[in-house]
Amino acid sequence: MTEMIHQASLYGSDEEFLEVAVPFVRDGIDRGEPVLVTTTSANLDLVGGALGADADRVDYAESAYFGGRTAQRATAFLRYWRRNAGRGRVRVLAEPVWPGRSERDVLAWTRMESALNVLLAGTGVWMICPYDLRAVGRDVAEDALRTHPSVSPDGRRVEASPAYADPAAFIGACDAAPLPAPPGDAATVTAEVLPDVRAFVTEEAGRRGVTGDRAVMLALAVHEAARYLGLPVTIRVWETFGGPVWDLRAAGGGGVAGHDPLAGFVPPDAGERADEGLWLARQVCDHVDIRSDGGSRTIRLQAATSRLQESG
Amino acid sequence: MRPGDHRAVAFSDEAELEPVLAPYVSEGLAGGDRVLYLTDVTHPAVAIGLLRGWGVDTGCHVAARRLDVRRIEVYDADTMLGDLTEAARLARADGYRALRVTAEMSWGLREGADRLADFESRVHGLFSTGTALGLCQYDRRLFPPVVLSDLYRIHQEPDSDLEFDGALLRIRRTVEPAGIRVEGDVEASTLEPLTRSLRAAASRGRGDVHVDLGGVSFIDLSGLRALLETAGSLGSRRSLVLERVPDHVRELILLIGWDGTPGLRLGGSDRR
Structure with a gap:
């Protein structure tokens, strides 16, 4: 199996962007390989212009609409x-x-x-991630060199990135800050069975303006997170701008052994996986945080209320 | 059970009565019926205690006049029928779907089996108007078996299509189209009966297996997987056809991308 290649490419001008993007895409076209370009609309125009008549041999997406959240992007x-x-x-x-x-x-x-280094490890995908130094902060650019095993100078060669950090360690550092403590007046329930989880969510969601199909999907998200954590589970909910936060806590021993910070990023497939329910939660929710310490494991979900306005 | 139904339950103790009577009462209270519980030998307070023990919130329903538990006062068929007809009319006038009656039938032993049979036949007429439904309680310890079987015959057959009847989930066999109808919540705790019914439905015929999801209020990923696995096990010439798929279930199947699964077909949606 071909190894996955995951490269960063830092550029400071349209020309520098094209110097990497065009050879990469053209080589793919020449070899008859599937090529997907997902970037800003400005860069899509640049690539399309450079490819000329070959542009219709490339799949494309505007990044803003190709996975609104990280789990949706990985799924895409x-x-x-x-x-x-x-x-x-x-x-x-x-x-x-x-x-x-x-x-x-x-x-x-x-x-x-x-995480993509882990999630796509078995795919043999060749992925180049351009970073526009005119638009991103220095910290984002520096992290790109930590999150990509190599950099791409020309869309062809692979140059190791000396700053590359092991994904487990890097993700561990991302998750190092403790989650803010739940407020003391958060509504709380300890559920022994899943129907009690759903009943609590439906009632508290209704109180907070989450109704109809949105409430059903939210109940499903919390239900699946509880199923993944194992029962009994203590659920707390409180308000924030951007939707209520649902905090699920279970004792360290029950449910699945250990915990995987990347649980729920891979969409369900033919074979059943323990974390596939959490994938559903990640599709429904805007934010999903997983933490564990010796004593307990926590999943924290945040999903929009019906105040969220959608186009269409 | 639905308005118009008239069934009997024979029991030897409370444990045998509970699985029939408890859902009968709680479904009525949850589903828009007024429930009238007529007792004979049992003190109404004892019957209320029994219901409470089965998880019925008796206090709030009694206060709301949704649940009425009282003793039969006059054992005369005409009076009883008149009272029931009036109670059914009132229930409808108060906005209820129907009057859901259950009654202890032990009074028939004192009044005579003939009068009891007469009452049972005539009350059938009230139920057939669709404004009421009834569940008659027969204590097996009191009635001679021969009398009981005669009385039983006046009632409808028990629900023979019902394959599984649990607190969260109900599964019925369907003949046309061949398959099952699923009502309630499908999740980890109800997966086993669903899988069993799906397997049985698949082995009953050689054609497609239809699963009516119109009554499904919740299904999780493990429930969808059970459907998917049945679809996969049917072979290339048969399909699992999902009928009356609720919007949220359809949305879920599309989200996971299982709509294109070989052997799985989505029939018409049910926009309620």
Whole structure:
């Protein structure tokens, strides 16, 4: 099996972007390999212009609409690979959206860059992630060298990145800060069975303006997180701007052994996996945090209320 | 059970009565019926205690006049029928779907089996108007078996399509189209009966297996997997057809990307 290649490419101008992007994409076209370009609309225009008539041999997506959250992005990559792997080595030029993101989101997306080394390990995907030095902060650019095993000088060669950090260690560092403690007046229940989990969520969600199908999906997300953690589980909920936070806590011993900080990033497939329910939770929720210490394991979910306005 | 139904339950102790009577009462209270519980020998307070023990929130339902537990006062068929007809009319007038009656039938032993049979036949007429439904309680320790079987015959057959009847989930066999109908919550604790019913449905015929999901209020990933695995086990010429798929279930199947699974077909949606 071909090894996955995951490269960062830091660029400071349109020309520098194209110097890497075009050879990478063209080589893929020439070899008949599946090529996906997911970047900003400006860079899509640049790539399209440079490819000319060959542009229609490349799959493309605007990054803002190709996985709104990290787990959705990872899922989109895995699905692209599953659909296209039969045609040869899958090439992906992947530039996430960085400007305007909150500190918390920047951390989540940086963490995901590191996680891709694990999540895509068995795929043989060749992925180059361009970073626009005109748009991203220095810290984001520096982290790119830690989250990618190599850099791409020309879209062809592989130069090891000396700063590359082992994903487990890097993700561990991302998760090192403790989650803020739940407020003392958070509504709380300790559920012994899953129907009690759903009843609590439905009632508390209704009180907070989450109704209809959104409430059903939220109950499902918390249910699946509880199923993954194991019962009994203590659930607390409190308000924040951007949707209530659901904090699930279970004793260290029960449920699955240990804990995997990357649980729930891979979409369900033919065979059943213990963490596939958590994948559902990650699709429904805007934020999912997993923590464990000796005494307990925590999953914290945040999902929008019906105040979230959607287009269409 | 639905409005118009008239069934009997024979029991030897409370443990045998509970699985039939408890869901009968709680489904009525949850589903928009007024429940009238007529006792004969049992003090109403004891019957209320029994219901409470089965998890029925008797206090709030009694206060809301949704649940009425009282003793039969006049053992005369005409009076009883008149009272029941009036109570059914009132229930409908108060906005309830139907009057859901259950009654201890031990009074028939004192009044005579003939009068009891007469009552049972005539009360059938009230139920057939669709404004009421009834569950008659027969204590096996009191009635001679021959009398009991005659009385039983006046009632409808027990629900023979019912394959599984649990607190969260109910599964019925369907003939046309061939398969099962699933009602309630599908999750880890109800997976085993679902898997069993799916397997049985698959082995009953040689055609497609239809699963009516119209009554499903919740299904988790493990439940969807059970459906998927049945679909995969049917072979290339048969499909598992999901019927009356609720919107949230359809959304879930699309989200996971299982809509294209070989052997799995999504039939019409049920927009309620």
